[in-house]
Each structure stands twice: as C-alpha cells, then as structure tokens.
Amino acid sequence: KEVLMQVDNLKKYFPITGGVFQRTVGNVKAVDDVSFRIHRGESLGLVGESGCGKSTIGRTILRLNEKTDGTVLFQGKDLYKLPKEELRRMRPKMQIVFQDPFSSLNPRIKVGQAIGEALYDHGVTDSKVVRERVLETMNICGLASYQYDRYPHEFSGGQRQRIGIARALIMNPEFIVADEPVSALDVSIQAQIINLLSDLQRDKQLTYLFISHDLSVVEHLCDRVGVMYLGSMVEMSSTEELFRNPLHPYTKALMSAIPVPDPTYKRDRVVLQGDIPSPANPPSGCKFHTRCPIASDICKQQAPEYRDVGNDHLVACHFV
Ligand code: SF4
Numbered sequence: 001k002e003v004l005m006q007v008d009n010l011k012k013y014f015p016i017t018g019g020v021f022q023r024t025v026g027n028v029k030a031v032d033d034v035s036f037r038i039h040r041g042e043s044l045g046l047v048g049e050s051g052c053g054k055s056t057i058g059r060t061i062l063r064l065n066e067k068t069d070g071t072v073l074f075q076g077k078d079l080y081k082l083p084k085e086e087l088r089r090m091r092p093k094m095q096i097v098f099q100d101p102f103s104s105l106n107p108r109i110k111v112g113q114a115i116g117e118a119l120y121d122h123g124v125t126d127s128k129v130v131r132e133r134v135l136e137t138m139n140i141c142g143l144a145s146y147q148y149d150r151y152p153h154e155f156s157g158g159q160r161q162r163i164g165i166a167r168a169l170i171m172n173p174e175f176i177v178a179d180e181p182v183s184a185l186d187v188s189i190q191a192q193i194i195n196l197l198s199d200l201q202r203d204k205q206l207t208y209l210f211i212s213h214d215l216s217v218v219e220h221l222c223d224r225v226g227v228m229y230l231g232s233m234v235e236m237s238s239t240e241e242l243f244r245n246p247l248h249p250y251t252k253a254l255m256s257a258i259p260v261p262d263p264t265y266k267r268d269r270v271v272l273q274g275d276i277p278s279p280a281n282p283p284s285g286c287k288f289h290t291r292c293p294i295a296s297d298i299c300k301q302q303a304p305e306y307r308d309v310g311n312d313h314l315v316a317c318h319f320v
C-alpha cells in the first residue's frame with residue numbers, strides 16, 4: 001500500500017517562559033518523538049485524553065505550526081523542506097476540519113461564499129465556476145442550494161459541521177485531518193456526520209487522520225487506531241485488533257470506560273488513579289507509571305520500547 005503520510009520522530013515542544021525577563025524555563029513536550037505512517041485511502045484514528053498531543057500532531061503534520069524536530073513526508077516530499085511557493089501549491093491537498101467550525105466562520109459572510117473562499121485564493125477567478133463548485137459540494141455534504149445565501153448563525157451545530165466539511169472538500173483534497181469533528185455535537189447528530197465522512201471517504205478516496213477522545217467514535221470510521229498518552233504513542237494497531245485485544249494498560253482503561261450495550265456482558269473495569277501529569281514535567285521512565293495499575297520499579301526508571309509485537313500491533317509497555 002502506498003504511504004501517503006510518513007511521520008518520523010516528530011517532536012513539538014512549546015516553550016514555557018518565566019521570570020522578569022521571560023526567559024525560557026522549560027518546555028511542554030506536546031509531541032515527544034512520535035512515528036507513524038498513513039496509507040492512501042485509509043483512516044487512522046488518534047485517541048487519548050485531552051492534552052495528550054493529538055491536535056498538535058494534526059496541526060504539525062500539516063505544517064500549520066512548526067515542528068521542533070523529526071520529519072514529515074507527504075507523498076514522499078519533506079513538508080518542512082518545501083519552498084514556500086510549493087507548499088502553497090500543496091495546501092489544497094491537505095485540509096483540516098475542526099471541532100467548532102463556527103469559530104472559523106465570519107458571521108457576516110454568507111455560507112456559500114465562505115465555502116468558495118479558498119477557490120479564489122487558489123486562482124479560480126470565474127465566479128460562476130466557483131458558485132457551481134460550491135453548490136455541488138454543498139449538495140454532497142447534505143446542504144441545500146437555498147442555504148448558499150444564508151449566514152452561519154442560521155445553521156444548527158450539525159449543519160455547521162457540514163459547512164466545515166464542505167470548506168475542506170471544495171479544494172478536492174487527498175488528505176483530511178479531522179480534529180474532534182463530532183465532539184461538540186449531540187449523539188444523534190454525531191452518527192450523521194460520521195456517516196457523511198465515511199461516504200465521502202469511499203466516494204472520493206480520501207485519507208483521514210481522525211482525532212477523537214472517544215474510542216467508540218473511531219471504532220466505526222477508522223481502519224487503524226493509535227493511542228496517545230502525554231505526547232507519546234503508546235499503542236497502535238488495526239481497529240479490529242485493538243478492540244479485541246488491547247495490550248497497553250492505558251488502552252485497556254480507555255476501553256473499559258466505554259459503556260457496553262449488553263449489561264450481562266462482564267468486563268473488568270479499570271479505573272485510572274490520579275490526574276494526568278503535566279506534559280511540562282512528565283514522569284520518568286514510562287510516563288504512565290503514576291497511573292498504571294500494574295506499574296513496578298522498572299517502569300519508573302526505564303522508558304519502555306515502542307515495538308511491534310506481531311501483526312503490525314505496536315505497543316510500549318515493559319509487561320506486554
Ligand atoms: Fe504500566 Fe509499566 Fe507498562 Fe508503563 S511500562 S504501561 S507503567 S506496566
């Protein structure tokens with residue numbers, strides 16, 4: 001399978017400044033040495049609690065913020081070595097959909113116009129062509145033609161997310177980062193948006209990085225899933241394998257928190273102790289040791305190796 005996005009040893013640190021002179025006194029290691037691949041046409045899920053670095057990965061691999069270290073190859077090209085002009089030409093191929101599309105919509109600009117904006121930015125000058133493309137895209141995304149001239153406040157949360165998806169789709173992208181696209185929506189609406197994303201993927205051969213704190217959301221859409229904790233990838237495998245056979249204690253804890261439809265089905269509930277430590281000052285050794293139910297001495301001293309235990313199932317734990 002063709003590798004569309006290849007990420008190696010990616011790091012993204014945010015400096016913490018302090019004191020009278022606002023010197024750098026430390027770093028928040030939002031993404032701390034993460035490697036993975038995304039194949040063309042696949043949907044990779046990224047899960048973990050808020051603050052684990054998922055969104056930062058999404059933004060950094062699109063070069064929407066600058067990396068600290070590592071490499072990001074898109075279609076074999078190093079995004080961080082591309083000249084500005086070439087990066088600009090690549091931009092339409094890589095789009096992002098945010099949790100709250102409303103915040104990125106200008107309240108005084110009609111929705112049809114907002115969806116078509118990027119076409120003008122990339123040199124389409126014929127307003128008729130733009131209008132046609134916008135209407136077609138709106139239609140694909142489940143928005144009606146008459147809504148072209150409506151303003152953002154006239155739309156419901158689910159419809160606004162359709163607008164957000166239409167804005168990403170108008171450029172005919174190959175790769176879309178969807179950053180918690182359904183987290184702000186009612187459960188009934190969530191399914192509609194996930195189905196839309198799934199249909200679009202099939203019809204347009206899209207590749208997704210789908211970010212969510214909710215494992216049950218990625219289960220339906222994603223082919224593979226990566227689990228993150230405090231800036232590190234702790235486990236990654238096919239979705240099926242991960243749900244059937246979670247290996248990392250953190251993944252097991254996340255899994256056990258998903259409500260099961262059948263109450264007679266017994267599952268060991270793993271409840272995590274304590275809060276997530278600060279990524280500015282992560283625990284030594286295995287970063288999960290302060291909350292891990294099976295941690296032992298070696299976990300405090302030595303970071304476990306992230307390794308393939310067979311069948312492309314990667315995990316970082318001393319006791320797997
Ligand atoms: Fe838990 Fe130790 Fe495994 Fe980390 S390495 S997940 S602390 S058992």
Ligand code: MG
Nearest residue numbers: 050051054055
């Ligand atoms: Mg986030």
